Amino acid sequence: MTYNPPLTPRPPHEVAGAGRPRVMTTAQLRSHGVSAAEANGQCRSGGPWQQLLPGVVLLHPGPPTSEERLHAVLMYAARERATAVPAQPGAEGPHVAAYPEAMITGLAALTLHGFSCTPPLPSLDVIDVLVPRLRRLRSTGCARIVRTPVLPAPEQVTGLPVAPVARALADAVAGLSDAVVVRRLMTEAVRGAHCDPASVVRELTEARLLNRPHVLDAVDSLLAEGRVIAEDRLYRMVRAFGLPDPVWNVDLRLPGGPYLGGLDAYWPEQAVALELDTRAPRQDDDALWSEYARKREHLERLGITVVHITPRKLRDCPEQQATVIRTALMASADRDPAAHVVVLPR
Template sequence: MNHNTPLSPRPLHHLSDVQRRVLTSAQLRSHGVTAAEANGQCRPGGPWQQVLPGVFLLHPGPPTSEERLHAVLLYAARSPAPGTAQTIPAQPGAQEPHAPQPYAEALITGLAALTLHGFSSAPPLPSLDRIDVLVPRLRRLRSTGCARIVRAPSLPGGSWITGVPVAPVPRALADAVAELSDAGAVRRLLTEAVRGGHCDPAAVVRELTQARLLSRPHVVDAVDALLAEGRAIAEQRLYRMVREHGLPDPVWNVDLRLPGGPHLGGLDAYWPEQAVALELDTRAPRQDEDALWSEYARKREHLERLGITVVHITPRKLRDSAEQQATVVRTALMASNDREPAAYVVVLPR
């Protein structure tokens, strides 16, 4: 028997090429190869090799990056019942595999996942000594060889990229950052996540908070840069929304005050004639979120008592449904004719 010899008459058409080269001991047994025969093929100079416990590569020579990914998944995945295929919680728009996949309860995460998501600031797969794989917390597995086990209470919704299940960007970022001490590398990854449109800053900060990474100074610095980057991008989208959807020009980035009275707060856009204010909600889920939200709520209530309509828009809504948000603003502007005149306020540049 060698690596070119068919394992058994059982058809393999449901497997991809790489899945025919990387098989578990259980899969080999299902094709009539005993443990003794598999071990015999892996002797020095033999045609096969064992790359991880219970996972065999059916050719000599170093594994490719694709083979390493599949080997790590096979090692970490829960063995499915015979005749069943894996399903993973899918994100909206995520593509499902076209063939059965033996990767139950396992997702590629960390730097390898970011590379698969297309991050230019993540290292190429061949340069990674270890590949992070996310599994449920109660799975009894240990890191070994090129597989590093990362645990989660439950698996997040993933997506299929090049035939492997991959964790969503925010989770992959948190798992990557947990292993990085280079402040520059952390900042580049977080910045690309937002600048490249992979996810919103709030989603990243939420994952970093849950992973208890915000106690690390270099991560906090990177998050501050991330939030600034996210706000700048959201502001650009807001300008574009006003321009492309034919809204009247507001005054941008202003402070409101009562004549001779207190400061009412800053706004991203304000239409004085219609007394409509717009505020970008760029809060991130951090420890002071409740206090910050209370401040937002107090400012909104105060302005509305003065007859000023306040529209809150999140960066995600601007990104995903700009036309709908423009309709919300237009409706508020048109409704101003049916309201009592607002109190006079002083508008100052911010």
Template sequence: MFVDGPVTRVRGRSGGGKLPVMNHNAPLSPRPLHQLADGPRRVLTHAQLRAHGVSAAKAGEQCRPGGPWQQLLPGVVLLHPGPPTSEERLHAVLLYAARERTGGVPVQPGARGPHPSAFGEAVITGPAALTLHGFSSTPPLPSLDAFDVLVPRLRRLRSTGCARIVRTAVLPEPEQVTGLPVAPVPRALADAVARLEDAETVRRLLTEAVRGGFCDPAAVVRELTAAKLLNRPHVVDAVNSLLAESRTLAESRLYRMVHDHGLPDPCWNVELRLPGGPRLGSLDAYWPEQSVAVELDTRAPRPGGRPDDEAEWAEHARKREHLERLGITVVHVTPRRLRDTAEQQAAVVRTALMASADRDPAAYVVVVPR
């Protein structure tokens, strides 16, 4: 360790030799520039360079045309002359977005706060975030001209170069992907859709989000609603297609759960009625001998219909209560549970079937195909 500060000599206990006492407040000696460029981090802010003893004037000299460094973004320097990699561009965008709050110096791991990150309050979102999450329908990182980065609404930053600033009132809790703070899929999806006018591209993104198991439709609709995107016809059409497809996918998983876990075959997609009376509602699966039903809970707020949604959900609750008063056990299964915990859901259904022998007989109902 090199020390530029003063060294105080004190007499040892034996009265003989003298030991140097280091002044820990003294600045570090500048590292040779080639050592900086060869280090593990090849993207640094001006503040970080100053911490290494490189003045602003020296950094500017290194970044002159034909020089060994280049300025990627205001206040952010790439320590080599060649084209930046996608990782270097992402780091540059995050450092640019975080530099005013952190002074350009990464926050130490374990730092407390609502969004502890090495890049302060800056989160990658939009297409780049979706690509990092593993989407195949978004462009690869090298083909993106700019990366969207979320920052708090009051930050005074401008979009420039490969950094596109997206302000938000509430910063989402980031997920760490390859060591970078990345917005959760539903939020990244909403930020990507906000910039899209092509209906097919929007539909493809929403479909991959659900079909690929990245998130459920309800989470997508919540984020699109919060972003006020459901007043755009092409987004509404894509959401309606998404909800219809997610229903079909959930039904397929329900069939597979019954088959793979050895449950007896039910009556599929039926409607129950009282003899000579009103209809009791539709069910996805029904075991008449045990009076056990399974209903897929695929409810999600539909575009433009909050009152209708509330009425539909209230009717859904009334139907369940009515069936249970008649002695019919209703097992509700969500698409996410079918996807993530199919074995547990099968165990719940099996338990309900076995428990039917200990219950009073249910009321007689008519089962008709839906």
């Protein structure tokens, strides 16, 4: 059996001295020798401290800064497990910024991720914090609890655990009824390259938000926006990596026969077709994928090589995608000639 003796009691004013964290849990204060009674006395009206949230104490009398509120919300949500004193503004020494099973989400998270259309942190009355569904916590003060069956891996932003953009966006949208605001958030998520449309739709689907008309309208605009951006990246990739120019946005038909499908790019001499896979995980995903698969199989039976590229791969690894296309173009010399098809502009 091990025994960790308590630290030598320290006067409250020394705990809140220069270079020390300005927000602490009552458990952390006890580890510094400040009893619950002493902490309560410091937090009385007119005292030098204040209780910002249950079990979380602000070690100065003035209003909290945005950073202090963020730390306080995380401390409140993680207080049952967190034991180390997190690094905070003004603190010195090797502190550990660890908040187990808690992360900032919603509008505050989007602001931390650098969104320009979200409110500044000081104007937010509440800060959303994501926790596991079975945690026994309630929303109170400036902390609003958002529950999830499975926590995503947090991203570190300014030393704080923050939900990934797509998840934070879904949590923000869940509390918004203004269609203009929802559309603006989704548009910035895609235009600002914070995330791809498919990941946004996936999170909205899991949150069961696509049954709201204003959210569904915004998703349709988001997917259209995402396709335009992906097409622009595709044009730039072809130019940047010296690929031969294809014919863009065409339909294929057999001579005097049926329609074969539309393509984003086609190299007639090499019989190589390219299609941007902009599917999103919605209810009709299986049917849409079946349509993609049927078209691909039909074209390949005619000797046409089909290359599928996702917007995310275009964004994250364009050189690799250019290599895939170049390889398909070079391999055409070793294949049997493709069937003759009619190429029509879309």
